[in-house]
Amino acid sequence: MMADRAGPLDTSVDSAALELSELVASQYERLLRLAVLICRDRADAQDAVQAALERAWRSRHSLRDPARLAGWTNRIVVREALRIERRRGLLRRWFDPPREIPLDQPGVGSREVDLRDALRTLPAEQRATLVLHYYMGYSVAETAEVMAVPTETARSRLRLARARLRERLGERP
Amino acid sequence: VNGTGPSLRDPFDDELQAFLAREAERLAGGAFPAHEVAARLRRGHRGSPVRLIASVVAAAIGLAAVGLLLLVVGPLAPEVAAPTEAVPSPGRTQPPLRLPAVGAAEPCPVSTARSFVEELPPMPGDGPVHPVWTSDGTATYYEETLGGDWKAIDVIWAAQADFDGAALIRGQRLDGVGELRFGDPRDPLRSLRLDAAAQRESLTSGWISIGQIPLRLKSPGCYGIQVDAGSLSDVIVFEALPVADAQALLERPIELPSDVRSECPITEAGREVPFTGRLLGRGPIYVAASGKTAIGTSRESGGFWLLRTLWVADATEPGPVLVRGRRLDAHGEVRFGGGPTPSSELRFAIRSYIHTPGQPLGWRIFLDYLRVSEPGCYGLQFDTLGGSSSIVVEVVR
Numbered sequence: 410m411m412a413d414r415a416g417p418l419d420t421s422v423d424s425a426a427l428e429l430s431e432l433v434a435s436q437y438e439r440l441l442r443l444a445v446l447i448c449r450d451r452a453d454a455q456d457a458v459q460a461a462l463e464r465a466w467r468s469r470h471s472l473r474d475p476a477r478l479a480g481w482t483n484r485i486v487v488r489e490a491l492r493i494e495r496r497r498g499l500l501r502r503w504f505d506p507p508r509e510i511p512l513d514q515p516g517v518g519s520r521e522v523d524l525r526d527a528l529r530t531l532p533a534e535q536r537a538t539l540v541l542h543y544y545m546g547y548s549v550a551e552t553a554e555v556m557a558v559p560t561e562t563a564r565s566r567l568r569l570a571r572a573r574l575r576e577r578l579g580e581r582p
Numbered sequence: 583v584n585g586t587g588p589s590l591r592d593p594f595d596d597e598l599q600a601f602l603a604r605e606a607e608r609l610a611g612g613a614f615p616a617h618e619v620a621a622r623l624r625r626g627h628r629g630s631p632v633r634l635i636a637s638v639v640a641a642a643i644g645l646a647a648v649g650l651l652l653l654v655v656g657p658l659a660p661e662v663a664a665p666t667e668a669v670p671s672p673g674r675t676q677p678p679l680r681l682p683a684v685g686a687a688e689p690c691p692v693s694t695a696r697s698f699v700e701e702l703p704p705m706p707g708d709g710p711v712h713p714v715w716t717s718d719g720t721a722t723y724y725e726e727t728l729g730g731d732w733k734a735i736d737v738i739w740a741a742q743a744d745f746d747g748a749a750l751i752r753g754q755r756l757d758g759v760g761e762l763r764f765g766d767p768r769d770p771l772r773s774l775r776l777d778a779a780a781q782r783e784s785l786t787s788g789w790i791s792i793g794q795i796p797l798r799l800k801s802p803g804c805y806g807i808q809v810d811a812g813s814l815s816d817v818i819v820f821e822a823l824p825v826a827d828a829q830a831l832l833e834r835p836i837e838l839p840s841d842v843r844s845e846c847p848i849t850e851a852g853r854e855v856p857f858t859g860r861l862l863g864r865g866p867i868y869v870a871a872s873g874k875t876a877i878g879t880s881r882e883s884g885g886f887w888l889l890r891t892l893w894v895a896d897a898t899e900p901g902p903v904l905v906r907g908r909r910l911d912a913h914g915e916v917r918f919g920g921g922p923t924p925s926s927e928l929r930f931a932i933r934s935y936i937h938t939p940g941q942p943l944g945w946r947i948f949l950d951y952l953r954v955s956e957p958g959c960y961g962l963q964f965d966t967l968g969g970s971s972s973i974v975v976e977v978v979r
Binding site: 433434437443445446454458463522524525526528533539571 | 602603606
């Protein structure tokens with residue numbers, strides 16, 4: 410049973426370790442994919458997910474409804490991924506290295522690569538909004554809730570993100 | 583919050599959805615497995631008071647045991663890196679360190695690097711294990727890292743392919759007080775043990791990597807590392823400087839031709855490589871293009887035309903590169919980068935010790951954007967540790 414219910418602290422080392430393993434096993438893959446789309450870097454995403462799972466584990470007793478575990482951990486990992494992205498952003502003000510590419514990726518000039526580049530150029534908040542809406546399948550209102558912004562802000566970020574991607578692809582936004 | 587699906591649909595929405603699903607799989611591939619993350623969390627997890635007390639008691643018992651061991655068998659043997667886990671091996675003896683002492687005012691007696699194979703940069707040391715790192719022959723450059731005081735010199739530990747033994751690597755600062763460690767900045771190892779029989783990866787013909795584990799240090803200075811492998815013991819001395827020092831060296835005056843009135847003196851493509859074709863420039867950084875480049879059909883909202891550019895770097899000449907430019911036949915600017923805030927300069931950190939799968943060995947390929955204000959004749963100046971060079975390109979509609 411997952412340790413996402415309110416209750417007394419577990420003092421059994423073995424059962425706590427087991428519950429932690431269950432939490433990681435049930436959430437990790439989904440959270441990693443969410444974080445990696447926001448961070449665009451596997452190592453940063455792993456850091457974000459690990460920090461998010463640690464945070465979730467520590468405050469697991471604050472989650473009253475086990476059915477909301479996925480949404481709750483999604484929200485925490487988005488926050489962690491954005492925090493890491495902001496730190497990276499500070500570094501990029503001084504040095505934003507060009508992106509290295511493998512030559513065996515499908516056609517350097519292909520639309521897939523263009524889209525990848527375009528996604529990378531979005532501000533982190535717009536990218537996170539786009540990922541929650543299109544990858545996680547959240548509605549605009551749900552996306553706004555995860556991002557802790559008003560619905561209109563989430564809608565505006567989505568609109569701007571789409572327009573910027575299309576502009577980068579040489580299309581009319 | 584549970585997903586209920588995107589609210590606005592058009593074909594681009596479907597394309598985005600499918601693209602993000604592919605990207606998530608591509609980017610997440612090769613990440614730590616869930617059980618390893620759980621183990622890491624368990625190790626770092628501060629548990630209930632009962633667990634905390636148990637941990638304190640266990641730590642006290644452990645410390646007492648280590649103290650007793652030191653009294654009985656002498657210093658602990660080196661940690662074994664595999665590559666991030668250190669496993670103490672009590673009882674194993676290790677060769678004494680025989681690093682030279684260097685006075686604070688003395689020049690650092692830097693070990694000479696030699697070229698052993700064409701695809702790898704010159705490497706210091708007599709072997710059998712050599713570090714491959716970013717050096718200009720006199721200084722070896724370290725980088726700041728996010729979080730923590732430990733700076734990083736990324737290293738491929740290279741050896742000839744017939745080496746199948748183990749190497750013990752230790753080091754320290756020679757001209758003052760300072761530690762040299764290895765690996766994870768949160769808890770870097772005091773010594774590094776690499777076993778070619780357990781971990782080896784082909785680098786190029788006749789050469790292997792037996793590990794990619796960075797050196798960790800906290801301050802610039804003269805450092806020494808000792809590599810013990812079997813009966814061989816090698817000492818390598820290097821001067822560590824922040825990479826910012828190297829980048830500052832590159833900020834030379836721009837010396838591009840000016841007031842070009844007649845035909846644009848475009849640079850003819852020179853060197854040809856099989857993976858991208860002809861290259862512009864003298865190296866170690868090149869542009870994969872001909873001298874005449876056509877711009878796209880749409881101008882960015884910032885007023886610049888966007889030119890997708892492949893930059894090709896010779897990884898056997900590692901070090902930072904600065905690229906700047908301007909229009910030569912009229913007033914006009916050059917900007918770089920694909921991000922929301924294009925820069926007036928482009929900086930590369932050419933590292934020989936990273937190899938991206940799919941890239942040709944000895945080369946690094948970068949994708950970036952050149953932005954010009956109008957079609958015209960443009961010059962780009964490349965500043966590297968070895969000197970400055972330039973190319974001229976004509977941008978046409």
